[in-house]
Amino acid sequence: MSATVSRQIAASVLIGLLAGGIYVLVGVPSPAPPWPALAGLLGMLLGEHATRTVLGRLRPYSRSEQQE
Structure with a gap:
């Protein structure tokens, strides 16, 4: 796996975690x-x-x- 692909996967996971955290903090149910x-x-x-x-x-x- 190339470094670029690894960075893309890591960025996707981090953004997903951030979005999940925002859902919890705002109190909105998951879509x-x-x-x-x-x-x-x-x-x-x-x-x-x-x-x-x-x-x-x-x-x-x-x-x-x-x-x-």
């Missing part, structure tokens, strides 16, 4: 129950990965076809 929210995030990550995989496989073919 989504924890498990459904995590399932939604997992779905987003899987969708992002699948899209990048599909696009990565399609792009080399379109570039080689244009060069011919």
Whole structure:
């Protein structure tokens, strides 16, 4: 894992903790129950990965076809 990815993960976790702390301090309930929210995030990550995989496989073919 590269240093950039590690920093992005650390920043995401810290921002999430900050947001959770603000929810508690303000007394606002969480916008989504924890498990459904995590399932939604997992779905987003899987969708992002699948899209990048599909696009990565399609792009080399379109570039080689244009060069011919």
